[in-house]
Amino acid sequence: xxxxxxxxxxxxxxxxxxxxxxxxxxxxxxxxxxxxxxxxxxxxxxxxxxxxxxxxxxxxxxxxxxxxxxxxxxxxxxxxxxxxxxxxxxxxxxxxxxxxxxxxxxxxxxxxxxxxxxxxxxxxxxxxxxxxxxxxxxxxxxxxxxxxxxxxxxxxxxxxxxxxxxxxxxxxxxxxxxxxxxxxxxxxxxxxxxxxxxxxxxxxxxxxxxxxxxxxxxxxxxxxxxxxxxxxxxxxxxxxxxxxxxxxxxxxxxxxxxxxxxxxxxxxxxxxxxxxxxxxxxxxxxxxxxxxxxxxxxxxxxxxxxxxxxxxxxxxxxxxxxxxxxxxxxxxxxxxxxxxxxxxxxxxxxxxxxxxxxxxxxxxxxxxxxxxxxxxxxxxxxxxxxxxxxxxxxxxxxxxxxxxxxxxxxxxxxxxxxxx
Ligand SMILES: Cc1cc2nc3c(=O)[nH]c(=O)nc-3n(C[C@H](O)[C@H](O)[C@H](O)COP(=O)(O)OP(=O)(O)OC[C@H]3O[C@@H](n4cnc5c(N)ncnc54)[C@H](O)[C@@H]3O)c2cc1C
Numbered sequence: 259x260x261x262x263x264x265x266x267x268x269x270x271x272x273x274x275x276x277x278x279x280x281x282x283x284x285x286x287x288x289x290x291x292x293x294x295x296x297x298x299x300x301x302x303x304x305x306x307x308x309x310x311x312x313x314x315x316x317x318x319x320x321x322x323x324x325x326x327x328x329x330x331x332x333x334x335x336x337x338x339x340x341x342x343x344x345x346x347x348x349x350x351x352x353x354x355x356x357x358x359x360x361x362x363x364x365x366x367x368x369x370x371x372x373x374x375x376x377x378x379x380x381x382x383x384x385x386x387x388x389x390x391x392x393x394x395x396x397x398x399x400x401x402x403x404x405x406x407x408x409x410x411x412x413x414x415x416x417x418x419x420x421x422x423x424x425x426x427x428x429x430x431x432x433x434x435x436x437x438x439x440x441x442x443x444x445x446x447x448x449x450x451x452x453x454x455x456x457x458x459x460x461x462x463x464x465x466x467x468x469x470x471x472x473x474x475x476x477x478x479x480x481x482x483x484x485x486x487x488x489x490x491x492x493x494x495x496x497x498x499x500x501x502x503x504x505x506x507x508x509x510x511x512x513x514x515x516x517x518x519x520x521x522x523x524x525x526x527x528x529x530x531x532x533x534x535x536x537x538x539x540x541x542x543x544x545x546x547x548x549x550x551x552x553x554x555x556x557x558x559x560x561x562x563x564x565x566x567x568x569x570x571x572x573x574x575x576x577x578x579x580x581x582x583x584x585x586x587x588x589x590x591x592x593x594x595x596x597x598x599x600x601x602x603x604x605x606x607x608x609x610x611x612x613x614x615x616x617x618x619x620x621x622x623x624x625x626x627x628x629x630x631x632x633x634x635x636x637x638x639x640x641x642x643x644x645x646x647x648x649x650x651x652x653x654x655x656x657x658x659x660x661x662x663x664x665x666x667x668x669x670x671x672x673x674x675x676x677x678x
Contacts, residue, residue: 266516267290267292267515267516268284268289268290268292268516268517269291269294269502269509269516269518270284270291270292270294270520271489271502271520272294272295272296272519272521272522272649273293273294273295273301273302273483273520274300274301274303274304274520274522274650274664275301275304275469275651275664276649276651276665276668276671277518277520277668278293278300278468278469278472278473278668279666279667279669280518280647280649280668280669280671280672281293281668281672282333282336282337282472282475282476282479282668282672283668283669283673284518284672284675284676285476285479285481286479287672287676289676290480291476291480291482292481292482292484293476293482293483293484294484294487294488294489294504295483295486295487296487297485298485298486301464301465301469303319303621303624304318304319304468304664305317305318305469306318306464306466306469307465311615311616311617312548312575313548313615314575315463316463316572316574316577316617317463317465317577318544318619318621319542319579319621320459320544320558320568320577320578320579321459321661322426322459322558322570323343323458323661323662324447324455324456324457324458325345325454325455325456325458326446326453326454326456327446327660328662329662329665329669330661330662330665333468333665333669334467334468337471337474337475339467339471339472342460342461342466342467342471343458343459343460344458344459344460344461345457345458345459345557346457346557347456348367348452348456349364349365349368349452349456350363350364351363351364351365351457351560352558353382353418353422353559353560353562354559354561354562354604354605355418355562355563356561356564356601357562357563360383362382364381364419365380366380366451366452366455367380367452368451368452369451369452369453370450370451372390372448374452375390375391382414382419384414385414385415389413389415392409392410392415393409393420393444395408395409396409396437396440396441396444397445399437399441400437400438401436401438401630401633402630403436403437403630404432404433404434404436404437404629404630405421405424405428405432405433405435405436405437405440406433407437408437408441411432417562417563418562420432422560422562422567423440423443424440425567425581425582426568426579427439427440427443427658428443428581428582428658429540429581429582429625429658429659430582430627430629431582434629436628436633438633439628439633439657439658442657443657443658446657457557457558459557459558459570484504484506486505487505487506488504488505489502489504489521489529490503490505494531494643497642497643498511498643498644498645499511499517502517511645515645516645516646516647516675516678517646517647518647518648518649518668518671518672519646519647519648519649520649520650520667520668521650522623522650522652523535523536523537523626524537524623526650530641530646533637535635535636535652536626536632536635536636537632537635538627538632539622539623539625539627540581540583540584540624541582541583541584541622541624542579542580542582542620542621542625543578543579543580543594543619544578544580544618544619544620544621545566545594545595545598545602545616545617546576546577546617546619547575547576547595547599547602547614547616548574548575548615549608550574551576551606555571555606557570557571558570558571559606561605564601565586565600565601566578566580566598566601566602566605567579567581569602569605569606576602578598578601580598583620586620587620587622591618594618595616595618599616625652625658626651626659628658636652636653636654637653637654638654639670639673639674640674645678647671647672647674648667648671649664649668650664651663651667653667653671655667655670
């Protein structure tokens, strides 16, 4: 079987997590893979880099995984990087309400029976067990319902838990975000038991966990990597893709050869005529502050009622995330740095510490907008061309645009081609 697969060749275009995952699965099955990446580095929207202003290495954005991200965990095991993630031994989500100064930690128990709901010390202050069970309404939400339609936006639990989680997971405001997508996220986290909710972050950086070990594994499997190889056009004849036009030259696809297109939605829509793909996006704004906070402080804190939404403690920086952050896209960076620093200081009890060196990173099109209308535009991995499969967090994964979704999409594209 492996020898037979070797005679086939697949071009994977895009070395983000979707393309890396597809390449991994194909190469493990013995397929000859050529991985093309337009940039000079892999990882796409999930990577680390040296920031000259801060004088240290940072992640392009804060990424949180949970232990229940089964495709991401399988991927990490396959590239030998499962031990590069860190997190508390039991699920724990620390919050601070900036309006009242109250702090709490949401602490689901590890097992499947959610007895933690009966323990006020593990819940959000001001909520009862019944409030959590009301989220079961999401399971019967209609395709057009938004998060704010399906849940009660006036409830304390909404402001202090569902809204922060929904905005972070969907990268879309609750008034527009699709309830069915949040239902899926909660089913795979809280619904799968506390062990699945355990938060995990990279110990060193996104690239050190998710990208560099993957490149090493792909190299050991004989995958050929082509940097600066931007796909410009695709020729199709009948039901097949026949030619790929890259910056560096053309590739003719012999019978049996195939392509996984693992680029972003706008690029895929430009390259493939008639392809339906999400076309509305949301920004993510990140602020990085050069400060090594105490190792005894939490790995992250969720903020209610602030401009900053989540603050992450990294080795050399404290780092803020604002999801669906389009309202801040035009705010001058120095204003934003000062505004968010006020929330960071409170989150990590830094007293009157002066603003340290900072960096603001605005990802204008961080993910597609997870609205009901945009969900209908997500295509599956299989296309009407027999040798073209799609991958990317924007394809129909059933999940929001996340690491888990991107990796699942890569696995799905590879599985489709291996079946074909
Ligand atoms: C700031 C930020 C914070 C986030 N936080 C989280 C989080 O907390 N948890 C989580 O799970 N997810 C998070 N995400 C989402 C996650 O990063 C993405 O879902 C995931 O990285 C998408 O991977 P991808 O492979 O689908 O796409 P991409 O990473 O965009 O990869 C596409 C690749 O294709 C390449 N490419 C484009 N055009 C061409 C071409 N013509 N030819 C060749 N190559 C091309 C690009 O250079 C890129 O490398 C966050 C995203 C951002 C931006």
